[in-house]
Amino acid sequence: MTKIIREDISIPILKVNEEIAQELREFFNKRKIFVINIISSPGAGKTTFIEKLLSFFEKNKVFILVGDIETERDAKRIREKGGNSYQIVTGGTCHLEAIMIKKSISLIPENTEYLFIENVGNLVCPASYDLGEHLRIIMLSTPEGDDKLPKYPKAFLTGDVILINKIDLLPYLNFDIEKVEEEAKKIKENIKIFKISALKGDNIKEVAEFIKNKREEYFKS
Amino acid sequence: MHEYSLANNLIELLREQKKEKKAKKILKVELDFGKLSGAEPVLFEEAFEILKKETEFKETELKINLIEPEIKCLKCGKTFNTPYFPFLCPFCENFGGEIIKGDKIFIKSLVIENF
Ligand SMILES: [Zn+2]
Numbered sequence: 001m002t003k004i005i006r007e008d009i010s011i012p013i014l015k016v017n018e019e020i021a022q023e024l025r026e027f028f029n030k031r032k033i034f035v036i037n038i039i040s041s042p043g044a045g046k047t048t049f050i051e052k053l054l055s056f057f058e059k060n061k062v063f064i065l066v067g068d069i070e071t072e073r074d075a076k077r078i079r080e081k082g083g084n085s086y087q088i089v090t091g092g093t094c095h096l097e098a099i100m101i102k103k104s105i106s107l108i109p110e111n112t113e114y115l116f117i118e119n120v121g122n123l124v125c126p127a128s129y130d131l132g133e134h135l136r137i138i139m140l141s142t143p144e145g146d147d148k149l150p151k152y153p154k155a156f157l158t159g160d161v162i163l164i165n166k167i168d169l170l171p172y173l174n175f176d177i178e179k180v181e182e183e184a185k186k187i188k189e190n191i192k193i194f195k196i197s198a199l200k201g202d203n204i205k206e207v208a209e210f211i212k213n214k215r216e217e218y219f220k221s
Numbered sequence: 222m223h224e225y226s227l228a229n230n231l232i233e234l235l236r237e238q239k240k241e242k243k244a245k246k247i248l249k250v251e252l253d254f255g256k257l258s259g260a261e262p263v264l265f266e267e268a269f270e271i272l273k274k275e276t277e278f279k280e281t282e283l284k285i286n287l288i289e290p291e292i293k294c295l296k297c298g299k300t301f302n303t304p305y306f307p308f309l310c311p312f313c314e315n316f317g318g319e320i321i322k323g324d325k326i327f328i329k330s331l332v333i334e335n336f
Contacts, residue, residue: 002245003335009238013230013252013326095223125223128259153306154259157320186307186316189295 017129020098024132027105028115034215035115037131039155040139041148042121045165047074049139049198050116051081056208059083061113065104067096067120074118084109095125098132114215123148127155135214141165142175149183156184161192163207168197224260227326228268234328235278242333249332251284255323262287265326290323 012018028035040046050064064085066075075087086107088100096119108115117133119126123140138159140148143166149156156162162184164177177195184191192210196203235247254262262285269283292308293300296315303309308318 004248004332005335006330006332007242008330009328011234011238011328013227013234013328015234016230093223093226095226097226124259125226128223150306154257154324157257157324183307186309189317 014128017098020102021130021132024098024101024105025134028132028134029219031108031112032219033108033112033115034135034211034218035117035131035133036135036137036211037117037119037126037133038137038139039119039123039126039159040121040141040165041123041144044121044139044141044144045198046118046121046139047077049163049165049196049204050078050083050118052198052201052204053116053208054078054081054083056205057114060109060111062116063108063112063114064116064118065096065101066118067100069094069120090120093120094122095120095129096131097129101131114211123152123155127152127158134218135160135211137161137163139163139165140180142167142169142173142177146175146177146180149180149187153187156187156191159188159191161194161207161210164193164195165198167195167202168200224264225268225272227260228265228272231269231328232272232276232278235281235331236276238328238331239277239333242331243335244331244333245336246334247278247281247331248334249282249284249330250328251330252286253288253327253329254285255288255290255325257290257320257324258326259324260326286329288323291321292318293321294318 038046059082064078064083066087067090069090072087075085078085136159138155194203194207239247289302291300291302294310294315295318297313299312301311307316309316
């Protein structure tokens with residue numbers, strides 16, 4: 001006799017990712033590695049930003065994981081600037097998952113204090129995946145237009161920091177930076193915003209200081 | 222575009238549940254699908270329908286309940302529903318807030334056939 005029953009359960013569909021992310025966070029905490037997940041659209045300038053940011057950190061204390069759909073290009077660019085980096089090729093997947101980070105942690109050198117994760121260029125999918133990070137940076141760039149926040153609220157909602165990149169192009173664009181700042185505050189009141197130019201190096205030092213302070217604050221307690 | 226990846230996760234979880242519950246078949250799976258999950262229900266359904274064909278869940282029926290976001294105002298502490306951004310509290314007109322429901326996808330129930 002077969003019997004048909006209904007069972008009520010409550011399992012998040014991303015259960016496995018959530019469990020691995022938690023495991024990763026514990027690992028990072030034990031090693032005192034502060035992890036920063038950087039999310040943006042393609043071409044917003046993540047790689048250039050990381051290249052510039054590196055000059056404010058001691059090279060041997062920073063490790064960078066780069067997620068890309070199929071090329072090794074960005075990691076190579078970072079290595080050429082003297083950074084320790086490794087590319088995770090996602091094989092067509094549009095986001096990084098905690099399991100991909102887990103497979104790469106053995107590459108992280110002993111004395112690493114900061115791990116930057118350059119996520120796959122995309123503002124939608126990466127926002128749903130916790131990678132065990134301590135700080136989530138969402139980057140947008142002025143040529144993308146000033147309507148990104150209402151279009152991709154989830155990304156900005158899960159972020160701790162917004163970087164508005166390519167401010168050097170503001171004189172040539174119709175980009176209302178005040179409107180963007182106002183909208184950001186309406187999505188998340190306490191979100192931190194930096195207006196930067198990764199190319200020219202504007203305000204990168206301030207972002208670096210902010211990250212260093214966050215690490216200190218986090219591991220003090 | 223991560224709906225395929227999510228549908229794959231669902232299939233993995235169904236496998237796990239089937240084993241755990243020693244079920245013969247999973248006839249139906251019901252999801253609470255948050256409107257702020259970042260995934261498109263239509264694309265998700267399509268992905269599941271395609272992927273399930275290669276699995277033991279060929280006959281599993283998918284039901285999606287769309288869940289409206291529920292926000293807790295950080296100023297007055299009341300909760301409210303709103304499908305739109307920004308989150309504007311109707312009680313104290315404060316912007317922003319904490320999402321307490323509607324930003325994830327959950328398996329809510331299974332209908333299983335036992336031996
Ligand atoms: Zn309120």
